[in-house]
Amino acid sequence: xxxxxxxxxxxxxxxxxxxxxxxxxxxxxxxxxxxxxxxxxxxxxxxxxxxxxxxxxxxxxxxxxxxxxxxxxxxxxxxxxxxxxxxxxxxxxxxxxxxxxxxxxxxxxxxxxxxxxxxxxxxxxxxxxxxxxxxxxxxxxxxxxxxxxxxxxxxxxxxxxxxxxxxxxxxxxxxxxxxxxxxxxxxxxxxxxxxxxxxxxxxxxxxxxxxxxxxxxxxxxxxxxxxxxxxxxxxxxxxxxxxxxxxxxxxxxxxxxxxxxxxxxxxxxxxxxxxxxxxxxxxxxxxxxxxxxxxxxxxxxxxxxxxxxxxxxxxxxxxxxxxxxxxxxxxxx
Amino acid sequence: xxxxxxxxxxxxxxxxxxxxxxxxxxxxxxxxxxxxxxxxxxxxxxxxxxxxxxxxxxxxxxxxxxxxxxxxxxxxxxxxxxxxxxxxxxxxxxxxxxxxxxxxxxxxxxxxxxxxxxxxxxxxxxxxxxxxxxxxxxxxxxxxxxxxxxxxxxxxxxxxxxxxxxxxxxxxxxxxxxxxxxxxxxxxxxxxxxxxxxxxxxxxxxxxxxxxxxxxxxxxxxxxxxxxxxxxxxxxxxxxxxxxxxxxxxxxxxxxxxxxxxxxxxxxxxxxxxxxxxxxxxxxxxxxxxxxxxxxxxxxxxxxxxxxxxxxxxxxxxxxxxxxxxxxxxxxxxxxxxxxxxxxxxxxxxxxxxxxxxxxxxxxxxxxxxxxxxxxxxxxxxxxxxxxxxxxxxxxxxxxxxxxxxxxxxxxxxxxxxxxxxxxxxxxxxxxxxxxxxxxxxxxxxxxxxxxxxxx
Numbered sequence: 211x212x213x214x215x216x217x218x219x220x221x222x223x224x225x226x227x228x229x230x231x232x233x234x235x236x237x238x239x240x241x242x243x244x245x246x247x248x249x250x251x252x253x254x255x256x257x258x259x260x261x262x263x264x265x266x267x268x269x270x271x272x273x274x275x276x277x278x279x280x281x282x283x284x285x286x287x288x289x290x291x292x293x294x295x296x297x298x299x300x301x302x303x304x305x306x307x308x309x310x311x312x313x314x315x316x317x318x319x320x321x322x323x324x325x326x327x328x329x330x331x332x333x334x335x336x337x338x339x340x341x342x343x344x345x346x347x348x349x350x351x352x353x354x355x356x357x358x359x360x361x362x363x364x365x366x367x368x369x370x371x372x373x374x375x376x377x378x379x380x381x382x383x384x385x386x387x388x389x390x391x392x393x394x395x396x397x398x399x400x401x402x403x404x405x406x407x408x409x410x411x412x413x414x415x416x417x418x419x420x421x422x423x424x425x426x427x428x429x430x431x432x433x434x435x436x437x438x439x440x441x442x443x444x445x446x447x448x449x450x451x452x453x454x455x456x457x458x459x460x461x462x463x464x465x466x467x468x469x470x471x472x473x474x475x476x477x478x479x480x481x482x483x484x485x486x487x488x489x490x491x492x493x494x495x496x497x498x499x500x501x502x503x504x505x506x507x508x509x510x511x512x513x514x515x516x517x518x519x520x521x522x523x524x525x526x527x528x529x530x531x532x533x534x535x536x537x538x539x540x541x542x543x
Numbered sequence: 544x545x546x547x548x549x550x551x552x553x554x555x556x557x558x559x560x561x562x563x564x565x566x567x568x569x570x571x572x573x574x575x576x577x578x579x580x581x582x583x584x585x586x587x588x589x590x591x592x593x594x595x596x597x598x599x600x601x602x603x604x605x606x607x608x609x610x611x612x613x614x615x616x617x618x619x620x621x622x623x624x625x626x627x628x629x630x631x632x633x634x635x636x637x638x639x640x641x642x643x644x645x646x647x648x649x650x651x652x653x654x655x656x657x658x659x660x661x662x663x664x665x666x667x668x669x670x671x672x673x674x675x676x677x678x679x680x681x682x683x684x685x686x687x688x689x690x691x692x693x694x695x696x697x698x699x700x701x702x703x704x705x706x707x708x709x710x711x712x713x714x715x716x717x718x719x720x721x722x723x724x725x726x727x728x729x730x731x732x733x734x735x736x737x738x739x740x741x742x743x744x745x746x747x748x749x750x751x752x753x754x755x756x757x758x759x760x761x762x763x764x765x766x767x768x769x770x771x772x773x774x775x776x777x778x779x780x781x782x783x784x785x786x787x788x789x790x791x792x793x794x795x796x797x798x799x800x801x802x803x804x805x806x807x808x809x810x811x812x813x814x815x816x817x818x819x820x821x822x823x824x825x826x827x828x829x830x831x832x833x834x835x836x837x838x839x840x841x842x843x844x845x846x847x848x849x850x851x852x853x854x855x856x857x858x859x860x861x862x863x864x865x866x867x868x869x870x871x872x873x874x875x876x877x878x879x880x881x882x883x884x885x886x887x888x889x890x891x892x893x894x895x896x897x898x899x900x901x902x903x904x905x906x907x908x909x910x911x912x913x914x915x916x917x918x919x920x921x922x923x924x925x926x927x928x929x930x931x932x933x934x935x936x937x938x939x940x941x942x943x944x945x946x947x948x949x950x951x952x953x954x955x956x957x958x959x960x961x962x963x964x965x966x967x968x969x970x971x972x973x974x975x976x977x978x979x980x981x982x983x984x985x986x987x988x989x990x991x992x993x994x995x996x997x998x999x
Contacts, residue, residue, distance in 0.1 A: 240746075317876075317879065317880055318880065318881060319879055319880070337881070339881040339882065339883040339884070340747055340748035340749050340835070340882065340883070341747065341748075341749070341834065341835030341881065341882045342881050344834045344835045345835065345880070345881060345882075348833070349879075359748070360748050360749075360883070361748035361749075362747060362748030362749075363748065397748060400746075400748055423744075423745035423751075424740050424741055424742070424744070424745055424751060424753075425741050425742035425745055426742075426745050428742040429742040429743070429745035429746040430746065
């Protein structure tokens, strides 16, 4: 099997996948077990080894076609999927569309069916509306990877966040992770809540009450890790191991949800001073793109406690792992 | 509609007249001629008969709220298809909402609808006129002229009458005409989402509409009813807060009535989550678990169980006067898209009875009370004894439904008479089905040949 050269000293990824039936889609982390997340992260480690080689190319997905279908602008997610696919020797087609917010033009289902007819194996979908990947998964037989849908989910981001945390702390279980900012509109927060709690981390969501979703403690089901809500940042940061700042959108101000950016900074900016409440070993993360100096201070974002760059690097390895798990010819169930 | 018919041996449930007994019902020349629960009626030679043994015989259902889409949206539904669907659902009178194109805001449009209904309709059609021209919320329609043309109520349904001053005027003017204003109660500045605000919306990342968006508008309307003495009818009530407000208004003797849909009585917002793992478990092999089912997208939204429980209690104790379908047919294209982009609405005629009978089977409401909310309850709101619909009293129109309380069946949307196949109940098993629908003594729908006995 082609990929065995990738992982000489480790168990082969096909063994890592165990006996569970092969996954068809990656729509969210809500249906990932801890074991499956663990397998994904271990596969990502194997992929990182490929990334460290001089010639970064393996033939694993040769002859497979991956389409990135992006209805919303994105730099890092799209680029890292493309790079991941190309390193694995897949053919990668990039499609972007600006028609997502209207019903003009071809419908999403018709577009996906067209791609299916053209022989695409995987659609990597980014969409501004929650649930769009489920629509494609239901009406085509292609594998769908959710690269971010509306406010709902961003599972590959959450997996790379988990990978980054595990790399630094050697564990996820028992860590206190604080996610700060616009939780209401954040797909990154939602997927991280599923993933982190499944792996046994305790999650605290912190933000202004207008940007915290309703009934959030009831929304995410049972999991090994705890879930808490806190509107006071200093209290939330108490004893934190990881602090994840989320991008704040300026339109929240005009929508009547925030008085001003100035007020937001005053109450919710993650900065060096506030990090004094967290553990000494605490690190900060940001899914990007950052409003440098708004939700996170410039010094902190670019300093020694920042994991932002590792997040980007790990993004490629995690996405390689997922593409491999979905499309590798060697792991048919 | 001037036929004669003898319906034999059914359990006659006529709440308006306090009847719940096995007997015979005779319709002569389109009107109820006799009801006999003591031992057998004789009909003139040659009168056709229906064998209703084992079936419930009730007044034909009266639907205060449906969308027949004609004129303007005939790809979604027409008066012909919509009324055939109504007949299959046991409805003999339906009130069609004015969000057509053009809106029902002129005598000409009212007359067009009544003409189409006479020519092609399977059941009686009573138009609801718009409150404002083009339902734009700015200028009132010519209300007395529309009333004369035949509208039975006024509504800008789909939209609330957002301007309180206009609503006050509409209530004051409609009071003089003796007609209700049916308001779609929703503060749209608060209701910016696509589903009920709560744990499911949070998990799915969909915009939520809080119950308070309905409650505040219902409260406003009740105070305006008090101010004007007008009759406000709250359309498709969906919140426990609104049930409380209507109860208080009725206790104070105000002219406030309310309806609830079958789907708000039986489904919750969890329907939209499908099998998506709110409690874990892999779902990707299950066609993604039907999460984000746009056929469950409706306005007002399907709410949480506490609201559903309050609605059922309100229906049982009479705070809610009527069950209305809010039948809202849409094309496949209208629904086969992102949840945010999908149209609101459920095609409801053909599942209404089977859906609400679950409440009877579960012991949450008695059969006579349920039948009352489908017949005399709504009839009182629009008809006030004018034509006698909603009852089986002697002289009333010969509008009758025969249904099997216990027949189990599986919803197959593709088999609907309605053009709208949009239902979240597709594939579900329901218990209770319409067997025959009679309008003015003529059979408008019959599901079983065996029910058609031969005249003697």
